[in-house]
Amino acid sequence: MNFNCRTHRPCGQRRFIYSLSGRLILIFAAMGLLFLLLVGWTIGRGLKNHFESNIRPHLLQYLEYVQADIGTPQNYSRIVELSRRLLITIQIDGPDGSWSSDGQAVDLAGTEVFRRVEQGGRAFAFGKLKDREFLLSRNGNYTYAYSIPRQRSEWDVFxxxxxxxxxxxxxxxxxxxxxxxxxxxxSGVERIGRGEFDHRITVSRCDELGDLAASINGMAADVQQMLDSKRQLLLAISHELRSPLTRAKVATGLLDDEAQRSEIERELNDLETLVEELLETERLASRHQALHKQNTDLGELAREVMEKLRGNRAPKLYLPAEPIIAEVDAMRIRLLLKNLLENALRHTPSDAAAPELRIGLQAAETERNNRTKQTGPGIIEFTVRDYGPGIPAEHLPHVAEPFYRVDPARRRETGGYGLGLFLCRRIAEVHGGSLDISSETHSGTRVRVRLPMSS
Known part of the structure; x- marks a missing residue:
């Protein structure tokens, strides 16, 4: 099941901006910034209008009082006292030079004037020099500059x-x-999508996400119930078909016509094989599946299967020098090898090389802490290779699905009912292993089954 959007990225490569939380953070940040800009602009406009209409006239009038208090000629001790009391810096430029109440006079000639106003017949100018702002006024040959010193620390900025x-x-x-x-x-949906319908999502929430998890759990329970009902129905039908099949085979044996008897027996055998495969498939799919494991010599097991296929074109068997003893369900592994070899024989032309069965043991390595590697108990590998026409690439992902056939005509010479490979995969999976199929047209097909030594 694929729940990815068209711009899906693997989780390990998913950027922060593509996550829901990341998008919410960006939305909240953008909204907060816009809100601050809007509030700041509104407050700034309001303060500016209030300053223009109410504060500035009083401020200029106040500066006239300060300038009158300074006197002419200037009383410098009085100026220092005023600057301390009012927390401002006063600078006077005149014919006799520049003087500042803080002892650090600046060159007012470089002041950048950004506003000029007049009040009571006197001119005032607002200017900026470096990081300081000045209110300038002129009286005769003297220029007065009033500046509020900035005492902002880095903490105020950060x-x-x-x-x-x-x-x-x-x-x-x-x-x-x-x-x-x-x-x-x-994660729960992915597990359910892989067929683990008994899995339940645990979310202790009473919001929409909790409701969603409960709905998914309910859906999984309904699907599991439907599958169980279907499985029980198939098992019942398969069991009920056995008795008529047995009676039909007995009746066929009484026919005098040899050709007709052989043809009917072949059809009945195919039907009996289908019933057995259906039964075995449903048993393995059951939640109560049981494997009857025992220590088995896999080489000897393969020879028994080859012995039963002697009437056909005998496949080649390749075994390791040392016998492989594994704890497996011998009956089901025998069925797996039989199905794979019969399938390989069926698709191998008479003029091609005989199919091959190879059984080997590979060391399993497990990595810990991304540093050290430990050798595990090993992996058993069965490989069945044929030299037939191969399987087209578009069919490879589906050939192990139930009732899927590359040849939709279902002719006798091209195989059975499409359950063989699916059953083999189920047998491998219940043993904790896997089944992989690779093929090239005109070069043949290779089926590789890998089972752990201890599962």
């Missing part, structure tokens, strides 16, 4: 950024907790 970062981190943590069940639900 504190809002740190607060904003802390808010974003808290918001990210909150959204991660909010959407944490999504990963659990995703």
């Amino acid at each position: 504190a809002p950024l740190l607060v904003l970062l802390a808010i974003l981190l808290l918001l990210y943590h909150a959204t991660r907790r909010l959407f944490a069940p999504i990963q659990t639900i995703k």
Whole structure:
């Protein structure tokens, strides 16, 4: 089952911006920034209008009082006292030079004037020099500059950024907790999609995600119930077919016509094989499946299967020098080898090389902590190779599905009913192994079954 969108990226490569929590963080951040800009612009406009209409006239009038208090000629001790009391810097430029209340006079000639106003017949100018702003006025040959010294520390600049970062981190943590069940639900859906219908998603939430998990669990239970009902029906039908088949075979044996008897017996044998495969498939698919494992010599088991195929074109058998003893269900492994070899013989032309069966043991390595490798108990590998026409690439992903056939005409010479490879895969899987098929047209097909030594 594929639940990916068309721009899907593997989880290990998924960027932050593609996650729901990441998108929420970006949306909240953008909304917060827009809100701050809007509020700042609104407050700025309001303060500007209020300053223009109410504060500035009083401020200029106040500066006239300050300038009158300074006197002419200037009383410098009085100026220093005023600057300390009012927390401003006063600078005077005149014919006799520049003087500043803080002892650090600046060259006012470089002041960038950005606003000029008049009040009471006097001219005032607002200017900026480096990082300081001045209110300038002129009285005779003297220029007065009033500046409020800036005492902003680096903390004043970085504190809002740190607060904003802390808010974003808290918001990210909150959204991660909010959407944490999504990963659990995703993993559960993937397991259910792989056929684990008895799996249930555990989400202790009373919101929409909790409802979604409960709905998926209910769906899985319904599907499991339907599959169990179907399985019971197939088992019942298969069991009921055995008795008529036995009676039909007995009746066929009484026919005098040899050709007709052989043809009917062949059809009945095919039908009996189908019933047996159906029964075995449903037994292996049951939740209560049971394997009867015992220590088995796999080489001897393969020879028994080859002995029964002696009437056909005998496949070649390749065994390791040392016998392989494994704990497996001998009856089902025998059925697996029989199906694979019969399938290989069926698709091998008379003028091609005989099919091959190879049995080997490979060392299994497990990696720990991405450093050391430990040798496991080993992997048993069965490989059946034929030199027939091969399987077209578009059919390879489906040939092990139930009732799937490359030849839809279902002719006798091209095989049975499409259950053989599916049954072989189920036998491998219940032993904890796998079945892989590779093929090239005009070169043949290779089926590789891998089983763990201890499963």
